[in-house]
Amino acid sequence: MKGRVALVTGGGRGIGREAALLLAEAGARVMIVARTADELASVGLEYVATDLGTAAGCALAVSETERRLGPIDIVVVNHGIGSAHERLVWEQDPEVWRETLRINLDGPFELARLTVGGMCERRFGRLVFTSSTAGEKAERRGSAYTASKAGLLGLARAVAQDAGPFGVTSNAVLPGWVRTAMAERSARTEAERRGVSVQRCSGGRER
Secondary structure (H helix, E strand, O other): OOOOEEEEEOOOOHHHHHHHHHHHHOOOEEEEEEOOHHHHHHHOOEEEEOOOOOHHHHHHHHHHHHHHOOOOOEEEEOOOOOOOOOOOHHHOOHHHHHHHHHHHHHHHHHHHHHHHHHHHHHOOEEEEEEOOHHHOOOOOOOHHHHHHHHHHHHHHHHHHHHHHHHOEEEEEEOOOOOOOHHHHHHHHHHHHHHOOOOOEOOOOOEO
């Protein structure tokens, strides 16, 4: 990793923050990207605050990384929106569907499109997409999230087919429940739906 340039999205908190810090510890030059500048600034790495659910936001993230740090070797596509605000499919707000696909799938496509060509020219690159176990096993009240994470698996496979012959790898990770701010919101929403409480026990876990 020493000297490699890494772009990590969703890098202000949770999985993205920890991945960025691990890459930096290993010697990479890391740019983190998300929408909230205050969270990004607290990490202590180079950052860009922008909306990765837009083509313009993705282009800004890539151009700023290249301008400040150099050609991008590694992209960790970790940003996303959860399913806490979703409803049963026949009650689903179409705008929720569109927003989820825009952030969780359109953004990753734009980031891949903007970075993989250069990686192929240099004959080195690594892309890691954070999908979810929901990408393989659907969750209730989560049609948009499930579809977006399944689509992300397909995108990762397609990028691997296109870029693999040039020394570029593309993989997806499928985390289950990870205790992040987004997961906490989902837990609270689910508890409200079921009419139960979310209590913190002495061991630090919730039940």
